[in-house]
Every structure is written in structure tokens, then in C-alpha cells.
Amino acid sequence: MPTLAVGASRTLVTVLLLAFDTATPAVTAALHDGRSVLAESTEVDARRHGELLMPAVDRVLREAGTKLDAVTGIVVGVGPGPYTGLRVGLVTAAAFGDALGIPVHGICTLDGIAYAAGQAGLAEGPFVVATDARRKEVYWARYDSPRSRVTGPAVDRPADIAEQVTGVPAVGQGAVLYPEVFTGVRTDPAAPVHQSAAALVALAVVKLEAGEDFLPPLPLYLRRPDAQVPAGYKAVLPK
């Protein structure tokens, strides 16, 4: 059974990490044993995260010939991403963590995409990751290298961040959607557009080895909830 030397003490531990992320249109799940990705599943369907995630988890576990109770930790993308889909991954991770008594490691979704860009050899210098935030906005962050985020994550209208991103190499659907602002968008077929759980879980393994902290498995919403306060009537009675 493969082991992983974890943190500064290089303690050898057996790991089997299940990762998933529902913060982009991809419903993506992967399994990693500390040495390599054993199985992965990625389907792009922005409206069916809730239906597709659990069958995808079941599929990667079966493909790897193992079961959920053998998993030692959950890795989950915490966004930013459209909320309804994002919550599917986070509540699933929290429930698995509770039911199995295993840790849940959160990672910024954009960091997973940045790591994938690095794996594809597309991140030599500084670059930008941007995903679709809907409502004509993007979630975005700047990186010095695939493992080093320098600004963000933030949510903005592309035009408002043009100064910071125009001409900078960029990956992600947000960059693909607004090429007039993200002029450095990578059109290479290997460039990541959505999240890949295989990249996310590989990043998690690197972070575990380095003894780095993870994020708590809580959503990065970045926006306050929409809520209209009705005009209403003035109270006629003292409270």
C-alpha cells in the first residue's frame, strides 16, 4: 500500500483521498492514493450537480476497486462558484466527513485550476485564473506560479479589472468568455477551462507533503445574498 511522507516530520502515512468540486460547470471527482490518481470522472453540466455528483463518486470508487470507507480524507473545492452548485459539493463533503469520521480539506477552486495549468505546462510566469460568476462577472485570482496566488479570489466585472488582467496569460471559462478583456487567454487544447478533481487532488497531496494548511470546508461566496426588502407598511402599534 502506498504511503505519503507528510509535513516537516516526514511521517509516513497511508492516504486515499477522494476529491470533488462543484464550483464550476464541471461535476468532477477523483481518487488519489498518494502516488497517483487512481480514477477520475468529469462531466460538464452546470445545472445538474446535485444529480451527477454521487453517481460520479460511486463510479471513481468502483473503477479504483475500492469503497468509500477506505478513504482517509475528503478534498473539496470551496469555490468561489455559483452558489447552488457549490453547495452540493460542500454539503456532500461535510456529510462524508461526519459519517466516516475523516478530515475534510478545503481548497480554493481557482487554485485547483491554476495547478492544472501548471501541470499542462502553461504557467511559466505570472498568470490569471478566471471562472464564470454569471451576471456578467468573473471570479478571478492572479498567480505568480501555479502554487502561488498573489491576489484574489475576487468577483468583478471583466471591464473593471482590465488593467490587472489584459495581456496576462489567462485560463478558465471566465477568460474564455471575455477575450476582449482577457487578451492573454490560452487557447491551447490542454488549457484548463473548468475544474478537474484530478488536478485538485494532486494539489492536495503536494500540500499534505509540504505540511501546508487547508481551508475550512466552507463556501467562498464573495457576494452577499440577494435580498429585496419590501417597502412595507409602517407599524401602527408600538411593539
Added chain:
Amino acid sequence: MADEPLVLGIETSCDETGVGIVRGHTLLADAIASSVDEHARFGGVVPEVASRAHLEAMVPTIQRALKEAGVSATDLDGIAVTAGPGLAGALLVGVSAAKAYAYALGKPLYGVNHLASHICVDQLEHGPLPEPTMALLVSGGHSSLLLAPDITGDVRPLGSTIDDAAGEAFDKVARVLGLGFPGGPAIDRYSREGDPAAIRFPRGLTGGRDPIYDFSFSGLKTAVARWVEGKRREGADVPVADVAASFQEAVVDVLTRKAIRACKDNGVDHLMIGGGVAANSRLRSLAKERCEDAGIVLRVPRPKLCTDNGAMVAALGAEMVARGRPASTLDLPADSSLQVTEVSVPGHTH
């Protein structure tokens, strides 16, 4: 009885994160986390606020329910969840959580209908439901008359509101009167000091040619608002208690009249009333009076089981397990407009 099914139910269709645990017809735990206070300043439930609160509350509420019931998750015979109808984003949090627990624990998953659960919950209070049962469900989201020949598989809609739900009308009238949100408890409280016959507000859809079992509360709400506005324009004091009592009387008069009529027409001698508005004291007393006159047995669960909760979902799940109904598949969708005739949702790959 230890051989009765032990089922955990999850309810997230609106603003309550409910987790209940039942063994057969016995309630073991009913844990609730409500986001109602976060919605109060908006005067109504804000879907995104509700969904965020469900995510935060889900695991702690499950843990609380298990502790309260004194059972281990591994002992469960199934996990039931509201698959619809309700707020789409809110439902999805509960459905996703239920799938994850069911999958992680190796338990069957039952996606069930929220309305049928409102009926079934009375088994926890008054034992097995006679079949068929007539049900009047009234809340901020629903106003329905349902005939249930089989609570796990055959629930038929006889009538429902054509505009506002009854509870919605309570909220809107409470706002007109400046009584805050949610409106039901405030109207009920003020009504006790008021005269229900002070103002004759209209009874919607009670004319000879109107649909017999459908409801309409929009006209009533407008009539109340107009009456109150008129008083204010005159510079007169608004008799809040009389307005509340007269409005409440108009609502419960129509609800009970149509429910009794439905029982008589269909030869059903049991009426159950559920939903948040079933907590209304005047609805309870008038229904009792009219059922007694008509020789109908009235079943109304205690108020905490009438409002949205996880126990009602667990109750229906347990009944499904007991009757050997098929479980749902892992691709079970959350369906915000699920029809009441779909008592359970099998999932796509069934």
C-alpha cells in the same frame, strides 16, 4: 418495537433545517435549526439566505438529532429526504446531504414528497392513519385539500389555492397591520382580543358556481388592505384586533367549510389538518366544532409537528420502509415543483 424501521428524515424545502428520527410511528428526535430570524427583516423567506443557512446547519442538526434519539447512524434502516416541492436551492442542500449520508452509511435513500410528509406526520401523534384520509394542508407555501387512499403511493389533489397560500395571506395582512413576520402567530394573538364578526370580509370561491374545493385568498388580502387604508385616510384608529380576528375568521371559515364538504362528498370520516397554519388556534377550534357536528374524526398534530420539520419526512420514510416501497437511486433530483401525486421520487436510473 425494535423491529419497526428506524429512519432519519431531512427537510430543507423552505427556511427550516429539520432532521427527525422515528422508529415506526414513534418519534425519537425532532431537531430544527431555523433561519426565520434572518428573513424577518425582509418580510418573507429569502431563498439564498435560506440555502446558506441550510448548509451551515445541516451536519450539526443531524448530530443533534442522533444524540437526542440516542441511536447510532449505523443502526438506521433508511434515510428519507424531502425531494420537493419547495425552494430549489434549499431542497438541493438536503437532498445532497441525504445522499451522502445514505451512501457513506450504506443505507437506502428515500426521496419523498413534502406534502405527503405533512400528512404522514400525524402517525407520530395519533397512530396509523386510516385509509383513505382527507387532509387539509395549510401553510405559507401550500393550501391544499388532499385525498390519501395510500399515504405511501396514492395521494390525490382535490383542490388548492388559485393565488396566495393561506399562510401567505396571514403574512401579508400582518404586514398591512404592522405586526411583523411571520404573520400567523401575531394575527392569532391579536385575534383573541378582537371580534371576528366586526367586519364582514369576503369568503373567496364560495359562490354557487365556484370550484368546490379550491381556495382564493388574494381578494381577501386586498379587501383587508383596502379597509385598513380607508381608515388611515380618514385619520381614524385602525382596530387591529378586530381586523385580525375578522380576517382570520374569513380564512378559517372557508378552509373548514370546504374540508368538511370534501369529507362528505368522498365518504371519508377522518380529516387531518397539517401545515404551519394548523397551529392557528381558531382553525383548530372551528374545525373541531364543525367536525363534531358532521361526525368526522379530526386529527391535528401538535403545532411543532404541523410546521415544517424532519420528523414528518422520517415518518413517511418509515412507512415506505415498512411497506417495502422501493428506495431512490443516487441520481435523485430535487424537484421544486414536484406534484403531490408523486409521493416518492425513484430517481432517473430506476
